[in-house]
Amino acid sequence: MQDLERIDGDATYCAEDNKLRLYPGWDRLSDKVRTCLRESGFKWAAKQELYVAPMWTPEREDLLLALCGEIGDEDTSPEERAEERADRFLGYSGKRRAEAGAAQEAVREIADAIPLGQPILVGHHSERHARRGARRIETGMRRAVKLFKTAEYWKGRAQGSLRDARYKAQPAVRARRIKRLETDQRREERKIQQARDFGEIWNRVKTREHALTVANIDQGAPWSLWSRLTDDEIGVDEARREALESHKRTIAYAERWLEHIKGRLAYEREMLGDFEPPKRAKKKQPPLLNYRSAAIEVENPYRAEHVTLQQVEMTKDEWKRLYRDYKATRLVWGGHHRVRVAYRSGALEVVFLTDSNEHTAPTRPADGEPPPRGKEAVALAVPLVAGWDPREHDPEEETFREMERVLDEGIKTVSVPQLFPTPPELARRAVELANLSEDHRILEPSAGTGALIEAILEDRRVDILDAFEISGDLCKRLAERFGNKVVVETGDFLEQRPEDQPYTYHRVLMNPPFRNGDDIKHILHARKFLTKDGLVVAFCAGGPRQEKALRPLAETWERLPAGAFEGTGVRAVLLTLRAEGE
16 A cells, blocks of 8 residues: 555545545546446446545555545435435436337337237238338337336336335344344454463463463464474464464554444444334234144244144143153244144144144134235335435326237238228218217228228217228227227128118218129118118219219219329229119
8 A cells, every 4th residue: 555646635434334435636536546446346336526435445445545645524314315326327317218209209109100009911012111110110119118017117226226225224233233233342342352262372472282272272473483483483482472463453453443433433323313123022923723624734944834733632741751852833824823733643733732722713814915025115214316206107108008019919911902091081081971960870881990980989979880891800909999889790781681781871981802802792782771861972983883883872972083092003983872763
């Protein structure tokens, strides 16, 4: 330590947490100084810009004295440092929360084209775009979930920092700390006394045999002293001198520790004040009961398990004659009462005394959770982070948990090559032509991804809405999306019969498949499901077959611009069609 140069810095000691700190000045520390600090156990706290040691030791104190010349008192208390640390951790948490929210918003923007949970339509024109978007959504969701978990981690660190500081400042905890310091004080006093006693013994040593005997039992002497005496490398006088010097160093080192411990004890007792820790009451044994039962479940005192034992009968005299190591009592049902047990013929059995008072067999109580203790009790008693209670409901957490669940399940693929989802503006136009009212029963016979259903539900004037969809996977998605608002059945609409339905419908809104004139079949079949004054609002292809089959029957015939349905260049038509006979 003597060859270390002085530095421009301050050294402090905090009696509350028993830590040494070094605040370096503006000058950069040399490699030699940093190496000495690191080897002595000091760690660099970048945010606080200081070196800190986990606890006081004489070597660390000597190092700081050599570097700074003196060690002052720490200005900030552990509670203040904990609050600063908690504020810093909450800042980290807030930044990660903001980044998680931004990532979630980016996912939402991408998902406008592919709603969260919508399957990729294999063979559909949108498959390539959907897969690329799905990969971007998955990447963004993983980033959002990771950032949210990081934010939760820093929030937990902030809570733990304050909880630990407040826990250590409790009077009962301080009282236990004093007891440990008193134990350390007695240990150092024993070291000093033992070193002095052996010093007196070595002063009375005259012969080599006596020196060998003392060196063999003196743990404070140099470890090689006995072997060097045996090999005649040193004499009795030199052995005495080395042993006394060793004990002198032991006494000096122990006295430094003792002085430090006494200082800490004085500080802790001053901070404790008049608080008297409650005396630990002698643990009261649960009642010992004697009742009949074919088998009783008892606790195993050596491991966390329960064992069912058979019961035997014996008299008091037989119980007394049992060897004491072969009889005992065991707790039953979590320690609510005890029973006698005996080890006989290689097995443990519950004993019922026939000539003793017989108790009523107790009923098993309901299991209850133990009350919180220690730091858990402190956390529940005081909200540790200002403005945040760990017991409060966090709606953002549910959002990110749901996002994590979707990631675990993955994005499903569904084979529906002829699906062309209805654009939202066209769906709203179809609902407008339908002129819905509250008493209308509505059917959507080719539900697909639910674009028309969503537009119908937005109208808010519908009580009954039924739908058919040929794809079972899409039916499942529709049920998850709309819940009990819509009854979705799986099946081909062309195979459904009107007489099998519980009622007819006032309105049918549909976007049937266009391939090979299937739209004509679907639309004409839908007329059979209408009430007398019902109306079909449907999309169809604008080809010659549709002109010939449907236009003469249509009430309105509205041509749509080319490209109205993304992915196909077929010109489409939005028509309305009355029931047969109307």
